[in-house]
Amino acid sequence: MAADGEQRAASEVFQAIARHLNCLNDDNKFSRRKALGAIQQEAQDKRLSSVALQEVFGELLKPLLKCLSDPMEKCRELATQIASHCVSNVPNPEEALPYLIPAITQRLGSPEIVEPTEELRLALTELLALLIEVCGGRKLAPYLDDLIRILQRTITDPFPEVKKESCKCATSLAKCMPEHFHMQSESLIKPLMQTISHQHSKVRMAVIHTTGAVIQYGNGKSVDDVLSHLAQRLFDDAPQVRQAVTIVIGDWLLNLRDRYSYFHKLIPLMLSSSTDEIPEIRQLAQSYWEKIGLQWEKENEDDLKDKLDFSALPPSHYPAGVKRPGLGCRELIFRNLSKILPAVSHDITDWVVGTRIKASQLLAVLLLHAEDHTTQHMELVLGTLYRSCLDEEQSVVHSSVQSAELIGYFVNPEVFLKLILPSLQKSPLASHLMVLAAFIRGSSRERLKPHLSRTASVLSQREICQGSEKVLYFEQLLCCVQSIIYICKEDCEEVSLHCMKILITILASENLNEKVQEVLITLATLQGLTCVQDLYRRHIQQLFEWASSNHQHWTSYSVERLHFEVVVMESGPVIGENLHLLVPVLKTCLQPTQEAQMRLKLFTMLSKLLVKANETVNSQGEFHKHSEAIIKDILVPNLKWNAGRTAGAIRTIVVSCLWVLLQSEVLSEQEIFQVEDVLVPQVITTLEEDSKTSRLMSCRIIHTLLKVCVQRLDPDRLNKIYPELLKRLDDASDEVRVTAAKTLSLWFKCINNDYDISTFKGHLEFLYRGLLVHLDDPDNCIQSTVLDVLKTGSFLYPSLLAQEIEAVRHKHRTPAYCDQLLRHIEELKIREPSAAT
Template structure:
């Protein structure tokens, strides 16, 4: 040693001795009972040491002398004294060149203050200061703390669960520093910190949760790796945290594990889902961070396994022929990581997608889509569990879950050959009736069809259409979701195959007809009709009627096959109605087939409710018969058979309200038939006897509407063939009409009066007034009674009818009028009638008169 060094040491020792001589009195005061004295002593020591700016060597020696007194002051009853001593210790540790020399005394003291079963330091601020002192100690001492591993762990186990949030955060920071400082020793005790960390990972303060996640990352990273399972579920829960910073911390920690954990290959199947879940985070920063970490993970795996995947790196870099537009393809390493772990990932996804918490189900459905995007054609090996998962998830009550799963199913269409997914999917579609959500197989099928391509689907088109058109498929459920997915399947086929759908046009039309017939929502019916129009467009047809012209014969035959078994709940009756409404004039080209169908389904032995529905539909058609049934002028030839074989048998009286409603519907249909003019006078005369008998019976119906329809039918019959009827036939009609003059319905009375006017107008040369005078006398007497009706409008109508009848037998009417005149409340109408009779020319043949317009 040189003389200069010796002299320097000597001068340094002298300086230390000088400083210590100045501190003796203050050190003695630390033992005083007076709190203020101890406080002033500590402040004086600080002023004479830390604040003096002593050199490193001197400060080191002074610190060695002051360490024990300062540590003793950490137990001082006065909080201010404890605080000052802690701050002084912190300053000394920061400033001295060899802080590790103090560890032998410092660490036992800190362990006593913080590492016991009970909290010795009551002040939260001081516990925080002590933890800051410990963190600083770890920073400056580093590996020198290895002998104090047990003490550090004791302290951290307690402070991580400290009631004070700031203490928790500082403890987590200290944990990270310590793990990185002594990694070769830390792993032996790392496991003991997992439990306290997991107790604090859901703390109400987001900053605490972030710190706990960072500490957990370090503990697992530098531990034995056996604690991954203990923390994974807690980490996964933080993916749903409301704080973006917490979710970002999860992403960073998991990404670091995937890149740097020693035993990461054993945990890829558990860590990959956590990082991939962040790829779908709603915050762009987190999403981009997760994508970057995942890319690095894949690239690192490529480098580490280059020999195993050399062939794939050389030949399989091009994307598959079908790939989602606008989606960046993951790198080879990322894809391989998913493919090699997919067998373990799918069961976990299947489990979590049915979780009772909505956020979990949403996140899992997003993860499923990401996994399938990576797996590509390797999905084929896992189709059974994947489809089972999708079928369950597509029935979820949460719309976002369903949307994500539809996208996942669409990816199956991109990556899996149709012969594979159709073999499984169609079986599920056919067996969907036993499911609680029968629409889910159809939803998955529709999505897969959307993802596939026309050339690949072409060979399977016939089977697809036949399956969808099967009654146990397209008529399986009336639930709107089920019907909506049927339409979605048809739309997917139309989109993918276009004109090729012409070969299965009939089956697709049958499906869409069924949807319209079963739907109770107008929006869904309009959706199906829109698909019918698309079916026309892809075939180059001018419109919907052209499509029906192409298939009408098969459709009517399709309906005829089951017509005998139709009921009020059968969709076929509504299908017939839809065909009739949408085919328009084309219906007139197939009248023969339609009549054959009606004769079967409208027999009196079939379901009344079903017949009621069809008669109502036919009434609307017959009112405008020229634009539908008679568009080709062929309906007239079938009209008589329709009347005799279909309508009249359904007008035979039967008891019950349903039977009465059915007769009313049949009468409305008969009225429309007569009004439309399809029956010629000759045809009416051929069935006049049956028809009149039926209509006269209809006048006695309990329903006012039925009586009204019967009266109108008689009016039309008299207007068309009344003059050709035999007098005996005419004489059977008027008494029943006279009864209706006392009907409870004013409409029925008015129509009955009009019919009586037509009856009088129908009397021709064969009707001899003197021979049938008794009939006329009775009729005139009844009409004259109603000429005194309280209702003025009825009086006017009766007067018009009597004026029309005055031409038949004026003398008889004059006599009866004179006899009734004095009996009525007001003779005014009788006088008008007599004036009219007197104005008639006398003599000559009696000509039928036209009734007054009522």
């Protein structure tokens, strides 16, 4: 009865539909559209059972498929909707395949786009997906060629939604008929790869997942064709796309039939995902990687039996806070490392920054897995690190340094030092030092101890310490010393001198001073010393020999001279304990025959020492024993006039040194008096220097000498001094003029009973006249100073001075100072000597 009812209902629907079928051939498009609407309503009548609908669908199919080519878009849309409804609701949709597949192929599978409306292309693609879902692989197998032809076109369709639906179709097709699909799978690779870089991230995701399925259930040989495209997607801006690549690669490594042949190509992509910036992707990749390793362990259990028994605990020296990969993961890397490393080495210097970053991160992950197996690949790894450590991108450098530290953990120091130290000696580069410092940081104190002396000795060699003038080079040289001190602790005492030489070289470059001082403090502390000066004290003899071994041949460009200056200046009070080492070098290098620029630099150093004499050269109160030799053999010879700016600068700095030395408490008055006869003639010549500083210092020096030698100078010496001082009253600098005037005041006080005023009346007359000229100076300060000088000197020959005053009083702009001076003379009430009358 039920069957009769279904038959009757189907008959009624068909009769209702039959009235509209003829209208589908009508020339009027609106009639066709109306007829299709009526047919759709009847076909979707809820009273129809699936069996009845199957019967109706059989009658409707051919007219409907004809409407798929109707000129009117709405008619094609209705025909597609009716067909989709029937396919999804009839019990035997495969009966329509001989008609539907060719019709869809005709609309979608042609080289040129036949269906112009993108929404209808999407509807037809959805209908195709529905057919694949409801019919299954066995029923669709005869139509595989047509299906592949359709998907080849729709995967590259301009409409993104069609692309995504096509990918869904391809995935379903691959899964439902793998035994047939593998023969045609390669045909889909090209369109998929053309679409994998589409601007929509969801399209890229769909393509990646489909590629995974097509190769998984198809021909695995296509892995080589898609690998570079998938690798490029690891740089995708969309995290979902990178996640899709991770899933596909993970599934291949677990399930691909020929996965063993592609391990060396797929593993780098998986491990690259384990360093992704998104935590979820990193966790996903690590989860896959653990599963892959465990699966490989089980599949190779017999080969790994011994290692499985002894691999429970990590090595005693292992990076802190790092989880050790499983045995299967480590073995996979070990067995494929020789195939992976060359590609990583190539990519790490790629012109694309992203590629270099990924490659450097991957290298660190590989070395963590390889552990001591890295040893056999050291030459390639080292060459790679030398290049990558000089990269402009800091993240590349960071990952490279991390890789070098891992090598330090796993590779015996004897191996890596045997390779890196000769390279460093042959061609000193900052990257060599960077890698070496990282190796040392990764190694252990116990393993480094036998090689400590050799390493420090090589680093302290001149050709390495002076291998470059770039700041980066010195930074890495300092890093090497820091690493040695940090790892080797108290063992550094045996290489303390080598470390000092390196650190002094860095200080001589005038870079990283603060950091070097911190390292020096640490080095001193590790040896039980209280301060850095104790460190210098311990090695001062060797440091002087090292720095001044060729001082006879120094020039302004000699690095050894810079080392010498650093040792002298940084050792502080220690230099005062070793004047026997310092003074001979200064005597040799500061002779006038030596290069001017070099002497200028050394005199500058000497002046700084003399400024803080009690904290440096006179720390032991012994400097005075060398002072006469320094003044007579070093300073005075360099006061001799020579043409040129450099020569003038030398005379200026020498005069400054003399002034500082005389002002300090280093020399007694008697010691100063002993060198007076040598100093005065030379200092008088410097009163004419172009440099204001020289003239001022010279005046001050003469002032000091006169003060020390008061009442001790004979008249001839006195008479040679005052004319030069009198000239300075015309100096361009008021400061020099004032100083010269005050020095003349002191000159008067130096006159003793040996100075016969009758004999030297001419000198006094010349001096009084010269001073009276400046008593009328436009500068009130000069006038006041000269007045004081004349008052001081008036006692010597009052009547002569009064006479000179009367002679010029009327010429002065104001006679006030002259009158004041005359009153002062009258108040002296000093009787002139009989010779004067």
